[in-house]
Amino acid sequence: MRILLASPIDTEALAILQQRHDVVSCIGASQEQLRERIRDREILIFRSGVEISGELMAEAPGLRLLIRAGSGLDNIDLDYLRTHGLELQRIPQPGARAVAELAFGLMLALSRQILVADRLLREGVWAKHRLTGHLLTSKQLGIVGLGNIGSLLANMGLAWNMRVTGCVEHPSPERAAAFASQGIQLADLDTVLASADYLSVCVPLKDSTCKLIGREELAMLKPGSYVLNMARGGIIDEAALSEVLRQGSLAGAALDVHQVEGGGAISPLADLPNVVLTPHIGAMTIDSQREIGRRIIGIVDTFAVSGSTPDG
Numbered sequence: 001m002r003i004l005l006a007s008p009i010d011t012e013a014l015a016i017l018q019q020r021h022d023v024v025s026c027i028g029a030s031q032e033q034l035r036e037r038i039r040d041r042e043i044l045i046f047r048s049g050v051e052i053s054g055e056l057m058a059e060a061p062g063l064r065l066l067i068r069a070g071s072g073l074d075n076i077d078l079d080y081l082r083t084h085g086l087e088l089q090r091i092p093q094p095g096a097r098a099v100a101e102l103a104f105g106l107m108l109a110l111s112r113q114i115l116v117a118d119r120l121l122r123e124g125v126w127a128k129h130r131l132t133g134h135l136l137t138s139k140q141l142g143i144v145g146l147g148n149i150g151s152l153l154a155n156m157g158l159a160w161n162m163r164v165t166g167c168v169e170h171p172s173p174e175r176a177a178a179f180a181s182q183g184i185q186l187a188d189l190d191t192v193l194a195s196a197d198y199l200s201v202c203v204p205l206k207d208s209t210c211k212l213i214g215r216e217e218l219a220m221l222k223p224g225s226y227v228l229n230m231a232r233g234g235i236i237d238e239a240a241l242s243e244v245l246r247q248g249s250l251a252g253a254a255l256d257v258h259q260v261e262g263g264g265a266i267s268p269l270a271d272l273p274n275v276v277l278t279p280h281i282g283a284m285t286i287d288s289q290r291e292i293g294r295r296i297i298g299i300v301d302t303f304a305v306s307g308s309t310p311d312g
């Protein structure tokens with residue numbers, strides 16, 4: 001198959017793809033370079049950080065399959081895909097556990113001020129008594145979106161003896177009963193906001209979730225609560241979050257995803273000591289990327305032999 005690789009993937013998987021197929025790598029390329037290189041390609045492999053526009057896909061008359069090496073679809077023109085009969089394969093599960101684990105790590109980092117403690121100690125400050133934190137145990141974990149990541153995070157919270165409440169886009173009594181049987185209480189967004197000690201946003205970015213957590217929603221949070229965005233920049237309004245944190249009503253925040261991503265971008269929250277910022281590393285574990293790599297090979301090889309993908 002003629003493949004265009006627009007984002008990095010696991011190196012072992014890449015080596016196998018290169019042995020078996022014709023792979024052009026275009027990582028870090030401009031849109032103009034991508035348009036140039038996609039022309040004779042049949043398969044496009046990509047992750048976040050690359051805009052897959054209709055104009056780009058229109059340059060490749062032989063393009064048949066797009067492989068999203070992960071979950072989010074906010075960087076791709078889905079209307080173009082639908083109207084042009086292009087096939088899309090996502091690989092959301094392997095990264096979901098990694099994102100949920102990072103979320104949990106960030107909750108611990110916030111509660112115990114781990115980054116502040118580390119910085120102070122390196123500066124020679126023994127701040128033991130200033131660094132009294134909170135237990136996660138018995139606290140309320142509020143999760144906006146109980147999909148792959150949200151459900152895993154919920155289960156981690158339950159294993160830690162947290163109380164877990166979450167909301168979903170399409171609630172129903174059946175779904176509420178299914179979640180209740182796992183120990184997760186389904187509620188509406190306002191209830192989740194008002195009850196959470198730790199609020200984690202785990203929904204995809206789309207029109208209905210852009211700035212879902214704005215000034216009004218942040219004002220509904222309990223004083224002393226923590227906010228996490230592990231999903232996509234722009235779901236929490238960063239300017240509003242910055243204001244609320246500066247007013248001192250929230251205890252802290254952690255963001256793995258940002259309204260502006262990429263080198264050189266400085267978050268409006270960067271000067272706040274009670275904020276932990278990571279550069280969209282949620283899915284970046286060797287295990288997850290290796291598994292995503294394996295699945296990419298499976299999808300491409302099946303497509304090469306049968307002209308269809310493992311699912312479809």
Ligand code: MLT
Pocket residue numbers: 047048069070071072073095280283
């Ligand atoms: C995803 O949507 O899978 C994650 O954000 C990871 C990524 O693509 O960088």
